[in-house]
Amino acid sequence: MPTVHLTRKLSAFWHKVQRWTTNGFSCSPSDILAVEACLPPLNLLLSYKCRLACLRVLCSPREINAATARLPPSV
Numbered sequence: 808m809p810t811v812h813l814t815r816k817l818s819a820f821w822h823k824v825q826r827w828t829t830n831g832f833s834c835s836p837s838d839i840l841a842v843e844a845c846l847p848p849l850n851l852l853l854s855y856k857c858r859l860a861c862l863r864v865l866c867s868p869r870e871i872n873a874a875t876a877r878l879p880p881s882v
Contacts, residue, residue: 809853821849 809817825840826833841848847855869876 814849814853817853818849821846 822837822840825837825844825846826835828844828846829835829840846852864872864874865878865882867875
């Protein structure tokens with residue numbers, strides 16, 4: 808998971824993306840922009856991306872991926 812400092816920076820960028828998507832003004836509340844832009848909250852998106860990365864490592868063949876080869880066979 809990303810650090811608090813990185814999450815804060817990503818959150819600021821995510822609010823800009825919501826403003827670009829909805830053509831919203833800088834004075835619009837970010838809660839409204841999230842609903843209008845139909846974008847998921849940043850914390851849910853980050854946890855989803857982390858889970859996808861874990862699944863990608865777990866499902867890759869042991870002969871190709873060195874990280875998968877180091878995992879115990881019970882995984």
